[in-house]
Amino acid sequence: MSRSAAAIAGKVISRMVRTSFATRIGSFRSWPDEALLLSEPLAMAEERTSRLRRIYANCLRDAWDGPTLFREAMNRHGGIQLDPEKRVHLSYPISMLMWGELAAWIVSAELAERLEDPDARMAASSQVFDEARHFYTLRDYLAALHVPAPKLDTYFAIGARRLLMTKDLNLKLFAMQILAEGTAQAIFRFLADAKIEPVLTDLLPYIEKDEARHVGLGVLHLPDRLAKLEPKECRALASEVGCIGDLFGATQIRYIEHYRALGAEPRELFRAADKMLHELASKLGNIPGTDEPYFRTADPSSPDYDRNLSLVIPRPGDPPGRLARAVRRLVDFGARALPA
Ligand SMILES: [Fe+2]
Numbered sequence: 352m353s354r355s356a357a358a359i360a361g362k363v364i365s366r367m368v369r370t371s372f373a374t375r376i377g378s379f380r381s382w383p384d385e386a387l388l389l390s391e392p393l394a395m396a397e398e399r400t401s402r403l404r405r406i407y408a409n410c411l412r413d414a415w416d417g418p419t420l421f422r423e424a425m426n427r428h429g430g431i432q433l434d435p436e437k438r439v440h441l442s443y444p445i446s447m448l449m450w451g452e453l454a455a456w457i458v459s460a461e462l463a464e465r466l467e468d469p470d471a472r473m474a475a476s477s478q479v480f481d482e483a484r485h486f487y488t489l490r491d492y493l494a495a496l497h498v499p500a501p502k503l504d505t506y507f508a509i510g511a512r513r514l515l516m517t518k519d520l521n522l523k524l525f526a527m528q529i530l531a532e533g534t535a536q537a538i539f540r541f542l543a544d545a546k547i548e549p550v551l552t553d554l555l556p557y558i559e560k561d562e563a564r565h566v567g568l569g570v571l572h573l574p575d576r577l578a579k580l581e582p583k584e585c586r587a588l589a590s591e592v593g594c595i596g597d598l599f600g601a602t603q604i605r606y607i608e609h610y611r612a613l614g615a616e617p618r619e620l621f622r623a624a625d626k627m628l629h630e631l632a633s634k635l636g637n638i639p640g641t642d643e644p645y646f647r648t649a650d651p652s653s654p655d656y657d658r659n660l661s662l663v664i665p666r667p668g669d670p671p672g673r674l675a676r677a678v679r680r681l682v683d684f685g686a687r688a689l690p691a
């Protein structure tokens with residue numbers, strides 16, 4: 352090595368050494384922080400989190416004023432346009448939905464208080480405002496029908512009370528946010544599409560749109576919680592959810608005549624609700640260690656669906672078969688015999 356090359360090398364090295372000592376002090380002395388490294392990619396979890404956070408923002412964006420909307424619809428159509436007999440039939444599903452909104456209001460307030468995840472709490476907090484508005488709007492509508500409010504159906508009352516009384520947040524999230532909110536969304540769409548009464552037809556799409564956000568909270572947050580449970584706990588949860596689903600389903604069987612008297616075909620409601628619940632169940636996957644979904648659903652796209660549906664709910668005008676008669680007798684007997 353020539354003398355000039357050695358001098359250059361010495362200069363380079365001494366400069367580096369000086370710089371290295373200089374960077375050992377100051378705020379960047381330990382940069383980079385290896386705690387920023389990940390063991391798993393964050394992209395998927397981040398997408399879920401930001402979608403969960405968006406529920407709160409979308410609630411503010413889409414908020415509507417219940418009393419104003421109700422008054423405007425009443426003025427536009429000159430009040431409720433429905434004959435007295437049909438008003439009585441309509442009061443059954445409307446009062447059920449109204450009490451369901453009250454239950455959803457109470458449950459979402461509890462979720463807002465008790466969920467650990469801040470984004471899930473934000474979503475639940477925004478839902479409290481939605482459910483309060485839904486309850487007040489449906490209560491106004493029921494009062495405007497000017498018929499006596501029917502007693503809440505036994506099965507629905509038992510299912511809602513089970514949901515309200517549990518301290519288990521997983522059961523609350525599952526049975527309310529997925530099962531009840533998903534079914535409610537299908538019922539609101541079904542009643543709106545049937546165009547039973549113009550004031551109601553104007554109001555329902557607003558409620559239905561809100562319910563879609565509420566299902567979103569369940570779909571985005573529940574899988575993280577289910578992943579932390581033991582298979583045994585998942586099975587117990589699935590059984591509780593299935594029971595609440597059966598209770599809500601029994602009420603819909605008892606309302607078949609009310610829907611038909613209003614010109615709305617209940618087979619379409621069952622088809623729409625099954626489609627919604629089938630899609631939601633498939634998003635949650637199977638109970639760990641089994642090939643069973645978390646709750647039983649029938650897939651309306653399966654070739655047997657229509658035939659199986661007819662066994663329980665015959666087509667209009669068709670005489671009920673043995674199974675349909677037995678199911679109906681059992682459901683009606685239970686409604687009289689069960690303590691509620
Ligand atoms: Fe609601």
Ligand SMILES: [Fe+2]
Nearest residue numbers: 455532562565
């Ligand atoms: Fe809701």
